[in-house]
Amino acid sequence: MRRSWRIGALLLAVFALVAGACSANTGSSSASSSESSSGGTFLIGFPGDFSSTYAFYDEPIKEGAQFAIDQINASGGVLGNTLELQALDNRNDVAETSKLTQQLLDQGAKWLIGTTGDGILAEGSQACAANIPVSTGDGTAPTLVGDMGPCAYQLIMSDNVQGATLAEYAIKQGYKTAYVLGSTEIPYTKNLPTYFTKAFENAGGTVTGTDQFKIGAGDYSAVVTKIASADPAPDAIFTPMFVPDTQVFLRQLRQAGVTIPVLSTDGNLDPSLPDAGAKALNGFTFTASACPPGPDNPKIQQFYADYKAKYGKDPSSVIAVLGYDEIYALKSIIEAQNSTDPQAILAGLPNVSYDGVSGQIQMDPTTRRAKKSAWMVKMDGASFTCLGQPGYPTFVPSA
Amino acid sequence: MVSPSEFAQQLVNALSLGSIYALLALGLSMVYGVLGMLNFAFGELVTITAYTMLFLANHGAPFPVMAIGGVFAAVIASILMELVAFRPLRGASFVTLLFTSFAVAELLQNVFRQAISSRPKGVPVPSLFDNAVRVGSVRIGVLPLITAGVGATALVLLTLFMRRSRSGIAMRAASQDFATARLVGVRANRVISLAFAISGLLAGIAGVLWISRTTAVQPTTGFVPILEAFIASVIGGLGNLRGAVAGGFFLGALEVFLQATLPGKILPFAQAVALLIVVAILYVRPQGLFGRRVEAKV
Amino acid sequence: MTGQPPRPLLSVDEITVAYGPVTALHGVSLQVSEGEIVAVLGPNGAGKTTLLRTLAGALRPRHGQIWLDGKRLDGIVPEEAVRRGIATVPEGRLVFPGLTVEENLQLGAISRRDRQAIRAEIDELFSMFPILGERRAQPAGTLSGGEQQQLSIGRALMARPRVMLLDEPSLGLAPIIVGQIFALLRDLRGRGATLLLVEQNVHKALEIADRAYVLSVGRVVTSGPARTLATGELERMYLGMSRAR
Ligand SMILES: Nc1ncnc2c1ncn2[C@@H]1O[C@H](COP(=O)(O)OP(=O)(O)OP(=O)(O)O)[C@@H](O)[C@H]1O
Numbered sequence: 041m042r043r044s045w046r047i048g049a050l051l052l053a054v055f056a057l058v059a060g061a062c063s064a065n066t067g068s069s070s071a072s073s074s075e076s077s078s079g080g081t082f083l084i085g086f087p088g089d090f091s092s093t094y095a096f097y098d099e100p101i102k103e104g105a106q107f108a109i110d111q112i113n114a115s116g117g118v119l120g121n122t123l124e125l126q127a128l129d130n131r132n133d134v135a136e137t138s139k140l141t142q143q144l145l146d147q148g149a150k151w152l153i154g155t156t157g158d159g160i161l162a163e164g165s166q167a168c169a170a171n172i173p174v175s176t177g178d179g180t181a182p183t184l185v186g187d188m189g190p191c192a193y194q195l196i197m198s199d200n201v202q203g204a205t206l207a208e209y210a211i212k213q214g215y216k217t218a219y220v221l222g223s224t225e226i227p228y229t230k231n232l233p234t235y236f237t238k239a240f241e242n243a244g245g246t247v248t249g250t251d252q253f254k255i256g257a258g259d260y261s262a263v264v265t266k267i268a269s270a271d272p273a274p275d276a277i278f279t280p281m282f283v284p285d286t287q288v289f290l291r292q293l294r295q296a297g298v299t300i301p302v303l304s305t306d307g308n309l310d311p312s313l314p315d316a317g318a319k320a321l322n323g324f325t326f327t328a329s330a331c332p333p334g335p336d337n338p339k340i341q342q343f344y345a346d347y348k349a350k351y352g353k354d355p356s357s358v359i360a361v362l363g364y365d366e367i368y369a370l371k372s373i374i375e376a377q378n379s380t381d382p383q384a385i386l387a388g389l390p391n392v393s394y395d396g397v398s399g400q401i402q403m404d405p406t407t408r409r410a411k412k413s414a415w416m417v418k419m420d421g422a423s424f425t426c427l428g429q430p431g432y433p434t435f436v437p438s439a
Numbered sequence: 440m441v442s443p444s445e446f447a448q449q450l451v452n453a454l455s456l457g458s459i460y461a462l463l464a465l466g467l468s469m470v471y472g473v474l475g476m477l478n479f480a481f482g483e484l485v486t487i488t489a490y491t492m493l494f495l496a497n498h499g500a501p502f503p504v505m506a507i508g509g510v511f512a513a514v515i516a517s518i519l520m521e522l523v524a525f526r527p528l529r530g531a532s533f534v535t536l537l538f539t540s541f542a543v544a545e546l547l548q549n550v551f552r553q554a555i556s557s558r559p560k561g562v563p564v565p566s567l568f569d570n571a572v573r574v575g576s577v578r579i580g581v582l583p584l585i586t587a588g589v590g591a592t593a594l595v596l597l598t599l600f601m602r603r604s605r606s607g608i609a610m611r612a613a614s615q616d617f618a619t620a621r622l623v624g625v626r627a628n629r630v631i632s633l634a635f636a637i638s639g640l641l642a643g644i645a646g647v648l649w650i651s652r653t654t655a656v657q658p659t660t661g662f663v664p665i666l667e668a669f670i671a672s673v674i675g676g677l678g679n680l681r682g683a684v685a686g687g688f689f690l691g692a693l694e695v696f697l698q699a700t701l702p703g704k705i706l707p708f709a710q711a712v713a714l715l716i717v718v719a720i721l722y723v724r725p726q727g728l729f730g731r732r733v734e735a736k737v
Numbered sequence: 738m739t740g741q742p743p744r745p746l747l748s749v750d751e752i753t754v755a756y757g758p759v760t761a762l763h764g765v766s767l768q769v770s771e772g773e774i775v776a777v778l779g780p781n782g783a784g785k786t787t788l789l790r791t792l793a794g795a796l797r798p799r800h801g802q803i804w805l806d807g808k809r810l811d812g813i814v815p816e817e818a819v820r821r822g823i824a825t826v827p828e829g830r831l832v833f834p835g836l837t838v839e840e841n842l843q844l845g846a847i848s849r850r851d852r853q854a855i856r857a858e859i860d861e862l863f864s865m866f867p868i869l870g871e872r873r874a875q876p877a878g879t880l881s882g883g884e885q886q887q888l889s890i891g892r893a894l895m896a897r898p899r900v901m902l903l904d905e906p907s908l909g910l911a912p913i914i915v916g917q918i919f920a921l922l923r924d925l926r927g928r929g930a931t932l933l934l935v936e937q938n939v940h941k942a943l944e945i946a947d948r949a950y951v952l953s954v955g956r957v958v959t960s961g962p963a964r965t966l967a968t969g970e971l972e973r974m975y976l977g978m979s980r981a982r
């Protein structure tokens with residue numbers, strides 16, 4: 041997922057001024073430089089955020105990508121080429137991202153992984169200017185590829201798919217009416233309610249109430265009281281809220297005696313969620329790019345086992361499988377095109393079809409977004425349980 | 440239309456939210472009153488409370504220990520903040536101190552980010568907080584009840600302290616006229632430390648209540664508390680302690696009732712509307728809604 | 738009474754005090770003995786307030802020394818000066834308007850630890866100033882000017898000072914009130930208080946003072962027993978210096 045934090049303009053502007061003096065992070069590269077063996081080296085660049093707001097997403101992407109690269113190199117590379125990952129920290133700074141992207145392009149990077157951070161559009165436009173393929177990384181907004189440029193592709197689930205998947209799920213559960221709670225503050229919370237509403241209404245559902253929440257407010261009692269007083273009560277509530285707001289909302293909702301099921305999106309697959317307690321969480325259902333490892337999803341469980349066998353620890357989150365799948369999808373393109381030339385890769389990208397750990401990546405050449413199914417997670421008490429991948433929705437609203 | 444029971448419910452919401460804002464505004468105003476400085480690192484005291492609670496929870500401490508530990512940490516952190524960052528700048532201009540407090544806030548957030556995590560961390564709270572009691576047609580959560588109760592108790596005790604104790608009188612004198620208070624024998628360093636200690640205490644109590652509601656902490660957790668505290672204390676008249684409390688409750692009520700009554704299309708602008716109302720208030724009454732006009736000193 | 742000149746309780750030795758580039762006192766010296774009332778006179782801007790503020794620790798002399806009962810006093814902070822025995826009745830009274838009369842008096846005793854005695858002394862003060870007793874629970878800001886001056890003096894007394902510094906206690910008060918204030922000072926002297934009194938009301942000041950110093954543009958221009966100074970000489974110094982109040 042991708043979002044940007046609400047900015048209290050005044051204060052943060054001043055913070056930022058002062059921050060210059062304080063910020064001590066320097067770009068740390070964590071690339072494993074293995075010199076080219078028989079063939080050449082295929083350089084993959086990742087100007088990601090590994091130290092700031094979006095490190096939670098970019099760090100596991102990096103881990104998964106590195107894991108795939110190590111595996112591929114160990115079994116002879118791709119077309120005799122050794123893969124190499126250059127991951128540089130952009131500290132969620134747009135200018136820094138731009139600088140690092142240029143640096144990576146100058147070094148001869150033939151593939152760029154998109155950052156989840158604010159510099160994604162800069163990264164995209166620079167990659168496309170150089171005609172080098174770039175992914176959206178862990179960015180789920182369906183509008184990203186259009187905004188980044190013609191060389192950008194989304195290899196993961198898109199937000200309109202999340203909305204559509206949840207709408208289908210709601211109908212299947214027999215929910216006929218829904219209350220939709222969004223926030224116009226950022227695209228993620230602004231667009232998802234629209235995607236859900238379109239898909240839900242398309243399938244015959246009715247949105248009986250809408251409201252706005254403030255991201256990071258720390259209190260949703262007024263919103264909750266309005267929902268509790270909604271007459272007639274809706275069958276379900278949809279909101280693209282994410283942690284740590286979800287905890288506040290769900291607890292206040294259940295305290296108010298509202299037992300209506302709540303549907304939400306991928307910002308909730310987070311280790312901080314369970315502390316909201318079983319009372320608030322039980323039954324809470326949301327979509328995700330991948331499920332946490334468990335017996336119901338043997339591929340992901342196997343991924344975790346292999347990862348741990350190699351590195352002696354778990355990846356920092358399940359998002360690592362997305363980085364892993366991206367590299368293997370890239371490998372499949374290179375092999376299909378029988379070339380490591382970026383232009384050949386760009387030519388092969390629209391037809392990529394790869395069955396990854398996180399599901400089937402089937403590129404739609406017209407939208408440049410993979411038709412990739414969402415996973416669904418349901419809280420059983422305070423623990424995550426995987427509902428698997430319900431399949432690509434029959435109706436997906438346009439971006 | 441808002442039904443009577445919905446109205447009553449929103450009133451409870453406003454009171455509960457207002458009591459946290461009142462504690463926060465009071466904590467910010469306390470230091471402003473004595474030193475004439477706005478401590479924007481005040482929000483980080485809430486964050487420190489939360490991380491301390493998390494740390495204690497990870498070590499198996501029961502909730503009361505987490506709460507007391509969290510408050511204690513905020514008090515110590517507040518006193519240290521003054522000693523280390525602000526005392527060397529005693530007598531510096533308002534702007535210098537303001538920027539220093541921004542720097543302290545930013546520094547602490549970086550420390551949290553590097554040393555702990557930039558992601559939210561869950562803080563376990565008793566499941567009792569999720570219960571609710573029914574009063575007529577109104578359902579009142581246990582947590583809002585506790586919040587209002589703790590808030591009111593803290594405000595009453597603080598008022599007693601400020602009215603009855605020698606230190607309280609000294610603090611009030613210092614906030615009216617610092618130089619003269621020193622001439623009378625009030626120890627500057629002690630009264631400033633005390634102001635920061637009480638400010639920390641209030642941040643800590645508000646922090647425990649805040650975290651009991653959010654069950655999560657992240658480096659930016661202090662942002663909303665400091666923002667609300669700032670707005671509430673400006674509404675109440677900066678440095679005016681009674682005004683800060685009134686401003687806190689006013690702001691809580693304003694936010695809840697705007698959310699409750701504004702039509703859907705305008706809701707995204709609720710915050711802007713709230714700020715507009717605040718600016719309008721300040722335009723009419725620059726000394727705040729509850730502040731007395733300060734006599735110019737000769 | 739031994740007939741020997743008593744050792745001065747407060748001794749100011751050649752102090753120079755400046756506000757940034759503006760030097761307000763140039764090598765001023767003076768002495769105050771135990772039980773004395775010493776007046777400091779001089780036109781506006783002479784440096785009288787500066788002198789008192791320096792003695793009270795609010796300003797630091799650039800040069801020179803201040804001694805109280807054989808101990809160095811210069812360079813200490815105001816709250817420490819109070820603990821050493823210097824209490825101030827500041828110019829413009831400066832009671833704490835938002836505190837009650839009683840709280841103002843309690844605050845005067847903030848440097849003391851003997852709480853029981855403090856209670857008793859506040860009651861004693863209320864019998865000395867009955868009007869303050871009546872208004873004990875009233876915010877000091879609601880008192881009249883004269884009442885505030887009484888309160889300011891009472892507050893200084895609560896510190897049990899060895900020397901009390903008064904900066905123009907008659908300023909801005911009606912003549913009848915001025916009379917009351919001076920009667921009060923005389924009364925204090927009768928109780929053995931040591932007072933350093935800054936005044937522009939030359940006649941009244943010289944009436945009750947033992948000795949006086951005259952400051953002008955930051956220097957002591959004359960000093961001596963009050964009686965000798967209370968001649969035409971001093972009047973001439975003030976001649977033409979209209980008091981713009
Ligand atoms: N804070 C200050 N900064 C700069 N100069 C000052 C300050 N306070 C006083 N002065 C200057 O120091 C000199 C002495 O001032 P001071 O207030 O001591 O005089 P004063 O004898 O008390 O006068 P008055 O009778 O008007 O009270 C004056 O020239 C005055 O302008």
Ligand SMILES: [Mg+2]
Pocket residue numbers: 785786787828
């Ligand atoms: Mg003067």
